[in-house]
Amino acid sequence: MLEVRIHGRGGQGVVTSAELLSVAAFIEGRHAQAFPSFGSERTGAPVVSFCRIDDREIRTREPISRPDVLIVQDPTLLHQVDVFSGLGDDGYLLINTSRGFDELGLGEFVQRFRRERLLTVPASELAREHLGRPLPGAPLLGGFAGLSGLISIDSVAEAIRDKFSGAVADGNVAAARAAFDLVREELKELTSA
Amino acid sequence: MLRQMEGSAAVAETVALCRPEVIAAYPISPQTHIVEGLSALVKTGRLSPCEFINVESEFAAMSVSIGASATGARTYTATASQGLLYMVEALYNASGLGLPIVMTVANRAIGAPINIWNDHSDAMSQRDSGWIQLFAETNQEALDLHVQAFRIAEELSVPVMVCMDGFILTHAYERVELPTQEQVDAFLPPYEPRQVLDPDEPVTIGAMVGPEAFTEVKYLAHAKQMQALDLIPQVAEDFTRAFGRESGGLVRGYRIEDAETVVVALGSVLGTIEDTIDELRDEGMSIGALSIKTFRPWPLDEVREALANARRVVVLEKALAVGIGGIVSLNVRIATQGHPAHVHTVIAGLGGRPITMASLRGLLSEDDLPLVTFLDLDRDLVQRELDRTRERRRSGPHAENMLRDLGTVASGPV
């Protein structure tokens, strides 16, 4: 089972991201479960959502305390909320920011993990560019596809088109694919360095 | 059709397939997406003919349902928590009048303190209302139970509430198989009322009944619920034949046959319990689970039989009978009378507190469980509050004091 936890703020589409990821997994014929942390959500408040993916029926429903994948949609949460709680040594980490880990003050922190599984990606900027609004969810999913290979970018794109239509779908898909490509590039540089 | 979708949306789609003729809707978290979905289905004409009425309160929702059902319309509404309480007078009225209304209850805690998250206190508070109470473990079962509910209700002329855990199921995206209209139509014939307001055959419904006949009327309500104990498994069987999957029924055992310890629970927590049981079994513990799918009527014989060989019964309940302890446990104890098994009550998940595998493991690994336990209770916090009330007369409101104690509201992941 793959357990993904997404952190962000209300209004950034954190819940939608988890849902889209679950739909993408469904498209690939897998079982998936997505749910929010059910806080008193309001715009700007910290929000958490969860997604489990497995090849068999998923029965448990507790919040994800030991995520395999951590996606942080808003870097201002990094030193406010314990976003990293439970992330295993082999975990994946994707942070929405145009800065690097060192600039974020996480230079030492990322040493504990497998370096090729941790990346930053400027998802809000990509969203602004392709969608016209800084909604980082879709590009982060695209980035996750690129980072881990655990979900295909085509499934992510199909999930986006399942939920959205017209220009909104186009923009989100474009942003997701752009993030995917960017992440693949970064990984190449990382592993060749 | 296999879909990945939100529980509420799946329920709305399925209820629509049941061809309700009148839907009374008043919004309350966490049921809102259900009535929103249905409103769109009616408005776009996908569900037709159907009158969708935005009412002014939950009391009105059940009252409108009573009028509609008595006039022969298949009637549906949904609520939770405070809303369920607000309509209590009408709940008893509906069951007393024998009206086959179907209602979704998106289980949520009851205030004060106000709390929008899941537990079973709402449904449990109405266990004596004369409504049949069905509990869904998954979103698949939630939508399946609605199809079964209309049939059970209309056959017996008893109202049915389908309980699904608020947020945990209503707001979860998961894989579901939506039935087709043809399947539902074949399973659910048009509503043929046993009593109806009709100028061609006028009847008086709802007269005052005095001491000379009230007992008999109430006995009939009880007798019909007892009939439900036979009808519910029958309908579940028919459902399996028609739709190709198991859903509903009275109880379901999981790895229970030789289990020394049996965990009894209702609703979505069974999933987490089963994963925990698999782990504990691998470690050598003799343990199983019993899912109560129908809480009212209480499946006494089925529970007794299921727990016949257990040495330790752990009833995990998401509700609390203040002043005494467990609610489901009391019902279980009736079933295990004469058994050697010890029945332990574990109050868990109140107000939406997550029930984790780690906590369950810890709990079930304990040798000496007390009679009543509150899972994951912060004893220091309550002790501080009790001390505070002892020291000062004007000690202030409990909840607000404790929030202050906890500091800013936790915004962490768990």
Next chain:
Amino acid sequence: MGYTPLKYYQAGSFVVGNRLLDPDARSVQADPERSNTLTSGHRACQGCGEALGARYALDSAMRATGGRLIAANATGCLEVFSTPYPESSWQMPWLHSLFGNAPAVATGIAAALKVKGREDIRVVGQGGDGGTVDIGFACLSGMFERNDDVLFICYDNEAYMNTGVQRSGATPPAARTATTQAVGEPPGNVFGQGKSAPLIAMAHEIPYVATATVADLRDLEYKVERAMELRGARYLHILVTCPLGWGSASRDTIKVARLAMETGIFPVFEAEGGDVTSVSKIRRRVPVEEYLKLQRRFAHLFKPELQSDVIARIQARADRNIDRFGLVD
């Protein structure tokens, strides 16, 4: 033979009026084929204004709808005295649910009829002042707001009579009830803000609002017929004398109701879409004392001492009604 115009005034019975009218214009009660919707055998008190009003209102509604009518009734005197289990006085499909939900139940019935394509069958909701103006008020307002196709009739006897004459939101100032007893200072009910259900109904701008009393039963019948010509939310507020609760002689039921109208205490009018369209003029204006002194619920205003200041305040409210509605030419 010459032609002599005659003027007839209502003198307490309809005998003269009926015989000179075309059969269609006569009171429904003159018709031996009438529905007798609330038939005899019910357990109402002698002189009960509500039984009188309900009989006239429902027979009129049945005639207007060709007998295609369903009623939702709130808990209260009417419900209790008309359905002493195992008997029922109702010769129509009739549902009693709860005290505070009759308007909502009526909404549900109307919705079911609509969805089944049976809108030829009409719906009446009915209850007393307690069930309408107090505990049923939210449901009533909801029904108005949605413009549900229901005629709601309030039989206003100005207190919770069925449970023993307790004060309701419709109880007039200074009246004695079991919870506003004629003791202390001031004795009887206080002078509150009042709650005019008809005016509030008009504020919803529903198709039809009217008030009536059991003193002018022909007018009451007409108003029910008029209401049944229309669709959507309609409201009829009928003042019904309660000899027991008001402490009036059972033979004075109609007389007391007439005095309520003639003093200006109870304005009789019709409104459509929120605007008054007709009023029943007061032909012979009467000071409020004439009305009050017939009822023991106001006895403390006369004995042991005449409370002229309280009576003056009641008079002032009546005067205001007369001005406001233009009841006197």
